[in-house]
Amino acid sequence: MATNGSVPTVTIRIQRFNPDADKKPYLQAFQVKAPPGKTILDALHEIKEEQDGSLTFRRSCRHAICGSCAMNVNGRHMLVCDAPLREHVDRHGVLTLRPLAYLPIIKDLVVDRTSFWEQYQRVKPWLIPPENIPEKEFRMSAEEVAALRDAEHCIMCGACYSSCQVIALTKQYIGPHALLKAFLRVLDPRDSAPAERLADLDRGDGVYRCHTIFNCIDACPKGLNPTEAIETLRKLVIKRGAFEAARAERQRRLDQPIEVVGEAPALSGGE
Amino acid sequence: MAPSDVITHDVIVVGAGLAGTWAAMSAMEAGVRDVGVLSKLHPLRSHSGAAQGGIAAALNNVRPVAGTGPRGPLEQIPPDAEPIDSWELHMFDTIKGSDWLGDQDAIEIMVKDAIDIVYAYEHMGCVFSRTPDGRIAQRRFGGHSTPRANYAADWTGHVLLHTIHEQALKHGVKFYSEWFALDLIVEDRVCKGVVAMNIQTGAIIPMRAKAVMFGTGGYGRAWKITSNATANTGDGVAIAYNAGIPLMDMEFVQFHPTGLYRHGILMSEACRGEGGYLLNKAGERFMERYAPDKMELAPRDLVSRSEQREIDEGRGVEEDGQGIYLDLRHLGRDKIMERLPQVRDIALKFVGVDIIDGLCPIQPTAHYSMGGIPANADGQVIADAEGTPVIGLYAAGECACISVHGANRLGTNSLLDASVFGRRAGYAIAEFVKGGAALQPVEGDPAAPAQRRIAHLMSDPPGGKGESWAALARALKETMTVNAGIFRDEARLKTALADIRALQERFERARVMDRSRRFNTDVLGAIETENLLIFSEVIAVSALERTESRGAHARTDYPKRDDENWLRHTLAHKTPDGPALSYKGVTIDWEKYPPQERKY
Ligand SMILES: Cc1cc2nc3c(=O)[nH]c(=O)nc-3n(C[C@H](O)[C@H](O)[C@H](O)COP(=O)(O)OP(=O)(O)OC[C@H]3O[C@@H](n4cnc5c(N)ncnc54)[C@H](O)[C@@H]3O)c2cc1C
Ligand code: FES
Numbered sequence: 001m002a003t004n005g006s007v008p009t010v011t012i013r014i015q016r017f018n019p020d021a022d023k024k025p026y027l028q029a030f031q032v033k034a035p036p037g038k039t040i041l042d043a044l045h046e047i048k049e050e051q052d053g054s055l056t057f058r059r060s061c062r063h064a065i066c067g068s069c070a071m072n073v074n075g076r077h078m079l080v081c082d083a084p085l086r087e088h089v090d091r092h093g094v095l096t097l098r099p100l101a102y103l104p105i106i107k108d109l110v111v112d113r114t115s116f117w118e119q120y121q122r123v124k125p126w127l128i129p130p131e132n133i134p135e136k137e138f139r140m141s142a143e144e145v146a147a148l149r150d151a152e153h154c155i156m157c158g159a160c161y162s163s164c165q166v167i168a169l170t171k172q173y174i175g176p177h178a179l180l181k182a183f184l185r186v187l188d189p190r191d192s193a194p195a196e197r198l199a200d201l202d203r204g205d206g207v208y209r210c211h212t213i214f215n216c217i218d219a220c221p222k223g224l225n226p227t228e229a230i231e232t233l234r235k236l237v238i239k240r241g242a243f244e245a246a247r248a249e250r251q252r253r254l255d256q257p258i259e260v261v262g263e264a265p266a267l268s269g270g271e
Numbered sequence: 272m273a274p275s276d277v278i279t280h281d282v283i284v285v286g287a288g289l290a291g292t293w294a295a296m297s298a299m300e301a302g303v304r305d306v307g308v309l310s311k312l313h314p315l316r317s318h319s320g321a322a323q324g325g326i327a328a329a330l331n332n333v334r335p336v337a338g339t340g341p342r343g344p345l346e347q348i349p350p351d352a353e354p355i356d357s358w359e360l361h362m363f364d365t366i367k368g369s370d371w372l373g374d375q376d377a378i379e380i381m382v383k384d385a386i387d388i389v390y391a392y393e394h395m396g397c398v399f400s401r402t403p404d405g406r407i408a409q410r411r412f413g414g415h416s417t418p419r420a421n422y423a424a425d426w427t428g429h430v431l432l433h434t435i436h437e438q439a440l441k442h443g444v445k446f447y448s449e450w451f452a453l454d455l456i457v458e459d460r461v462c463k464g465v466v467a468m469n470i471q472t473g474a475i476i477p478m479r480a481k482a483v484m485f486g487t488g489g490y491g492r493a494w495k496i497t498s499n500a501t502a503n504t505g506d507g508v509a510i511a512y513n514a515g516i517p518l519m520d521m522e523f524v525q526f527h528p529t530g531l532y533r534h535g536i537l538m539s540e541a542c543r544g545e546g547g548y549l550l551n552k553a554g555e556r557f558m559e560r561y562a563p564d565k566m567e568l569a570p571r572d573l574v575s576r577s578e579q580r581e582i583d584e585g586r587g588v589e590e591d592g593q594g595i596y597l598d599l600r601h602l603g604r605d606k607i608m609e610r611l612p613q614v615r616d617i618a619l620k621f622v623g624v625d626i627i628d629g630l631c632p633i634q635p636t637a638h639y640s641m642g643g644i645p646a647n648a649d650g651q652v653i654a655d656a657e658g659t660p661v662i663g664l665y666a667a668g669e670c671a672c673i674s675v676h677g678a679n680r681l682g683t684n685s686l687l688d689a690s691v692f693g694r695r696a697g698y699a700i701a702e703f704v705k706g707g708a709a710l711q712p713v714e715g716d717p718a719a720p721a722q723r724r725i726a727h728l729m730s731d732p733p734g735g736k737g738e739s740w741a742a743l744a745r746a747l748k749e750t751m752t753v754n755a756g757i758f759r760d761e762a763r764l765k766t767a768l769a770d771i772r773a774l775q776e777r778f779e780r781a782r783v784m785d786r787s788r789r790f791n792t793d794v795l796g797a798i799e800t801e802n803l804l805i806f807s808e809v810i811a812v813s814a815l816e817r818t819e820s821r822g823a824h825a826r827t828d829y830p831k832r833d834d835e836n837w838l839r840h841t842l843a844h845k846t847p848d849g850p851a852l853s854y855k856g857v858t859i860d861w862e863k864y865p866p867q868e869r870k871y
Contacts, residue, residue: 018787018789019789020787020788020789021787036623037533037534037621037622037623039621048741048792048793048796049739049741049742050739050741052784053783053784053785053793053796054784054785054786054787054793056785056790056791056792057792058316059501060312060316060318060500060501060502061316061318061320061321061500062500062501062534062536063321063536063537063617065320065321065426065429066312066315066316066317066318066320066321066500067315067316068312068313068316082617082620082621083620084620084623106471106789106790107787107789107790110790113313121440124441125433125437125440126395126396126437126438126440126441127395127396127434127437129394129395129396133394135390136330136390136406137390137393137394137399137405137406137407138393138394139404139405139406140401140405141401141405142401142403145398145399145400145401148398149398149424152398152423152430152433153424153426153429155315155320155429156315184398185396188396188398190394190396191396257350257404257405257406258401258403258404258405259404260403260404
């Protein structure tokens, strides 16, 4: 890193491409200061505002919850809004940014996620509730909620999708993000169509396409584990008849209080 | 205009956060067949997804353990026990929080609907946290006298947004993802559609509809330090104002006490709820001086003002003295890891502090916009103090002012506001459309002004050197922070106004570097900056006129609330000479909820 006083200057190489003007993508280097606390997204903003207004990327929330800013940093897919700049430059003070892999490029770091969203829609991400809706809430146990935690927390950034070797080969594959969503619905005691959902996943481009390479786990900025969810789904696909019967049984008690065995877990005291 | 260039729907919703998506879904549910929603972000990227704490409703699932005090543990309410909460109590807390500027009829609707809408989310598959017996879990929140924040861990907004988006897809709502609204087509108080840009292609397209609904969110980006997403540039309010719709109560902007130092990113209220301290340079828990009883748990406006006073009087921390320390060390590793894992992560990543053994620098952060597009409780936009409706135009959520939050919003009431009034707007729109509303003829080419604006931004600047919109935005944020921030007075607000007008003038010379049509975020940045400049002027003028202190509007030269003169809403109307103000009465039930002193 070149230093200027105590604040180093680093080089960010960014893959540029405007399909209307450029024959093919190319790398362009920019120099920025790298004080502590500066994120890669801060650097992108600075370049756009002060050096090249045509540099194009997506972002919004700035704290890893909206899923806009996933991209490829030095070969790894991650969110750049909470990625400290300094931690990602190599010993020569260089960092390389490219768009998410395996997706058509719209412009620079912005990709076309159409196939990603189509697969999300294909798994019918919405709940299919039972016929009888209680006046108040459906009752769910702490364990039932905990089982959904990972799937519910997914921010649909696409980091896993673009790291998946199967997606690299075929966009017919549902993909880790949509399978995680399918898992959310299948495992939710309130969902009435788990067998139908599992049948839909029981296909060449469904749960069996996952080669268990674990790239999705490494890529997930939220530390989620799509591979494990896919493995669970695989098991359930086989036993879906029994699973559906158990679900029907569970749904008969959905308006009944959960009985707690042993000591009840503490509730959060503060705000 | 070639007919093929126009897009037509029965209903067009601008914004795909909670408010817009509820409206679209409910209109479909109520029998409208053709609803299009446009959003400048993919719908699931909307800022509603960033909300952490919870959504308020008096469900009576949880109560404080008897005799343990305001910070004690909570337990589920046994099935046969007396309820502790009610919509009436929720209503009173909200009115008091609003410093009596909230309209009490609208508040009543909101707190009553709250219960139903939270159950509706649950029935649609939202994964809430639970009590041991399986009910929705609730926590405490500032300004609420009972634990009534219904939550899903600390990503409540995220799960609500995903749930409602899924439902909208199920109902067949058509989404235009990454389309940017530029103008409203309103003639003689009749709304006829919008003009929008398809961001991916750069095409500017008139969109006609029988009804248009705005759910475009808040506008915290006018300040240097803000918890708001980069998308929160108040486009909707600026577009409405340009189209001749007044803006209401724009002077009321909430500053949250714990934004991460320099970044503004929210450090949840949970930090103080769990027992965190606020310290100044000398290591004093300075809240002793300002709220000896509630200390750090006093309401947001009061805590933010106390922090700012410490900073202004030279007792701030960090090199520029603009920070305050949040001290969580005494909570211990276990509690921090269990209750505040996200907060710890944020502090580690952004300021390199581990809150387990380090002091985390924070500062007040612009957080929530109480004011906005005036609308009645059916979301119908109104044109004046008499409540004359603009036919076919609706608004809800943070861009609207219904007004349920008055001068200061309580935490967890805004996810509620966006949901309840989004849904009501959807139903009202359905009635309007099914009642025979027709597409209105549009004169001329409604897209022409937007085309001109963009061509202008892409043209060569006179004399070769244009202004940078980013530099203008920075200058605006600076003056808004210093002169129209937490503390205001006549001199400062006049400075702000002069600065804003000078920046508006300079904006005429703003040009973009990116001259391409495809996904041009340089152009969008410029337009967003122009929007910031438009509504910031309204904020400064409205704040300058309001010579009192109420809720989030704190005038050091008028430190008292003045009900005799100022128990009324500000309406700002666009004129060639800048905003002209008129005033609208507050709806108050004088028997039940007469104004009182707001003490905590
Ligand atoms: C960090 C944070 C935490 C919060 N936590 C809580 C909480 O715990 N509880 C609570 O009640 N409230 C909370 N709030 C407030 C609450 O989240 C918001 O007030 C609420 O979500 C606003 O919803 P909305 O639907 O009005 O707008 P948003 O969700 O902001 O959606 C706005 C929509 O409009 C679209 N849009 C904007 N401009 C344009 C344009 N020009 N063209 C096209 N589309 C456009 C955007 O793309 C987006 O889809 C929090 C706010 C923040 C900032
Ligand atoms: S900007 Fe939202 S996830 Fe990075």
